[in-house]
Amino acid sequence: MKAAYFEETGPPDVIQFGDLPTPEPTNGQVLVKVGAAALNPIDTYIRNGANYWELPKPFVTGSDLAGTIETVGPGTQKYMVGQRVWGTNQGLVGRQGTFSEYAVVDEKWLYPTPDNVTDEAAAACALTGVTAHIGLGPDNANLQGGETIFVHGGSGGVGSMVVQMAKAIGATVLTTAGTDEKAKLCCELGADHVFNYKTQNVAEEVLGVCPDGVNVIWETIREPDFDFLVSIAAERCRMVLMAGRDARPEFPVGPFYVKECSLHGFVMFKATAAEMEVCGLDISRWLGEGKLKPQIGKVFPLSEAAAAHQLQEDNTLRGAGTLTGKIVVKP
Template sequence: MKAAYIEETGPPQNIQYGDLPQPSPGPGQVLIKVAAAAINPVDTYIRNGANYWPLPQPFIIGCDAAGEVVEVGEGASRFQPGDRVWTTNQGLMGRQGVFAEYAAVDEDWVYAIPDGVDAETAAANALVGVTAHLGLSGRARLAENETLFLHGGSGGVGSMVLQMAKAVGARVMTTAGSEEKMAVCRELGADLVVNYKTDDVDAALQQFAPGGVNVFWETQREPNFEQIVSRMAERGRIVLMAGRDARPVFPVGPFYVKELSLLGVVMFKATAEEMRVSAEQMNAWMAAGKLRPQIGARMPLAEAAAAHQLQEENTLHQAGTLTGKIVLTP
């Protein structure tokens, strides 16, 4: 089978595209014929050498894919050949990735694709959607009529947070860096969108939520906690999902006096059951048309190296040439 893989970590040019043996499903696994795969920033970190666990050799890159079950391993009972499915959390924790024509995946990390939803949508929603749901529902417990502020509502995770917050009936203010991205946020339902490059975000936030926000979802790597805490409502929740090496100043006094909570969310640390809960809710929203991915580029799997380069330029270097996810097709 064709696959995108590396034999040693390093720059995007280390990604090879070629033939590898087609896997067979082991006990508790299903073999998926991949129809679409999606890139996440974490894929580029792992490929570049930020490895928190040993990698298989050769290592097939990629966390997210969708397709059709073609074979079922011993003991696997949740799916049958012909079922349309999506998966995430692959290429992590020492597991092989899914950027290939076929992928053998533990059925605990596999979910049905709802009727009327295509493979591209399921793949592009996968990791970012699970991350958003784990943070909003599992950690922050966002409720109807609460107010949420979100940095970057047109990005991969950001667009999921925005749509999920609206799906539960929250008021949402978000930021974007261009008119195009602001339009995307409005289309996804944001109540207020502010251009962080030209507008006074703090002043707009104060006007939008004079009593403070209930949930502050931070996507930036270097949070300004002085500003964040000052804009929180009593017993508000701050969600962090980035900034592994960040060491910002933290206003302890104002934080605890408001009885705030600071919550971290790391998708790949969720249990299979926690992720299944997220997947089931995502499936319901996808079937109802309430959870749509922002796909910024479509490329063939053979161009995985170029796709990683594009992702890295935008994630690490803020090139601004990508709005949403990159989807690859074998």
Template sequence: MRAAFIEETGSPDVIRVGDLPIPEPGPGQVLVRIRAVAVNPFDLYLRSGLVSMPMAFPQVIGSDFAGVVEKPGAGAANFQVGDRVWGSNQGLLGRPGVAAEFAVIDEEWLNPTPALLPDADAAAMAMVGITAHLGLFHRARLQEGETVYVPGGAGGVGSMVVQMAKAAGARVATCAGSPERVDVCRQLGAHLVLNYKTDDIPARLREFAPEGVDVWYETQREPDLETNVPLLRKRGRMILMAGRAARPPSPSDCSIPGTALSSASPCSTPHRPSSGPARPT
């Protein structure tokens, strides 16, 4: 099979495209014929060696995928040959990547692809969708009727936050930096869309949510927590996601009464959306 792989970490020049044997699925695994693969920042961290994880060279790269079940392994009973599937978090922690014609994937990492969703869209939505879902529902425990603000609503994670929060019955505010991207945010369903280059974001948010924002999903690398935290409602929650080197200063050394810090990573456990109204995916 044709595959993109590396035999050492380093610059993009270490990526090779060539032939590798088609892998055989083991117990509880599924051989997937890959139809689409996405590229995320974490793929770059792994390839460059910025993040160190076990690899078996030649290591196929890529973590997000969509495809079709080619062959279930022994004991893999949840999917049949021909089923369309999508997933993420491959190529991590010793798992092989998916930038190849075929990939062997543990069945627990596979999700059924909705009938009307193209494979390319399923792969592109994988990591950003999981990230948005974890923040909104697993950590922030978003409830119907609450107010959500996410900067960058036309971006990867931001666009998923807008759509999921809207589907869950929240009031959604966001911002973008151009008229075209403002229009994208409106088309995604945001109730309030601001242009961060021209609008007074804090003032407009106070008008939109006089008692404060319930869930602030921060997507900027260096957020202004001194400004943002006071815009939260009492018992409001802020989700921070940033680049590997981001170190935003924390206001008052986190001594604000009622402040709690928590963390989550989508790279350690399979994604299983919760049931009920908080499952817009």
């Protein structure tokens, strides 16, 4: 099978495109013919040498996939040959990735793709969708209908998922964007109030809409400004962090605890299969109902996986501003 893989970590050009043996499913696994895969920042961190866990060699990059079950291994119970599925959490914790024509996946990490949803759409909602669902759920933000949420960067991969899911829950959504185009996109996703962080005083604008502050804050940027965040927080505001692994920002301890705020950090790949299945089934349902729409910024053929990694890295780490939405890769 054709695959995008690397033997040693390093810059995007370490990724090779070539032939690898087609894997065979073992107990509880299925072989998926990949229709589409999606790229996430964590994929670039791993490729660049982030020492999270030991990688198999050669290592196929990629966390997300959507496709059709080609064969099933012994002991499988959920799916049959020919069913369309999507999933995430591959290429993580030492598992092989998804940038290949075929991928072996434990069936516990897969969810049904609705008939009216494309593989590209399902893949583009995978890791980002599960991340948003976990962060908004009872163990973190515990967002409720009728509450207010501020999402920092509502047009990004995770941010766009949070905006849409928060609206599906019944919350009032405030978010930011850096261009008129991205602001328009946020409105189309369902945001109630969008502020241009380059031309507006966001703190004043948020408090103009919510004088007592917001109930939930979702932070997507790598270096949070906690003075700003606490200033827009309501009493007992829940703040969610899911980026900035190396960040060491100043923290306004007094204002934070006087407002009785709480801070929640998480990484999606530490969720159990059972926890992620709750997310996956909701996401499948919302996709089928049209309540969740992926934002695809660029589609690459599998042979150009290195260029896809370069584009993601330029925007994640260097603020290039040349990407709105997810990168999808097609075998």
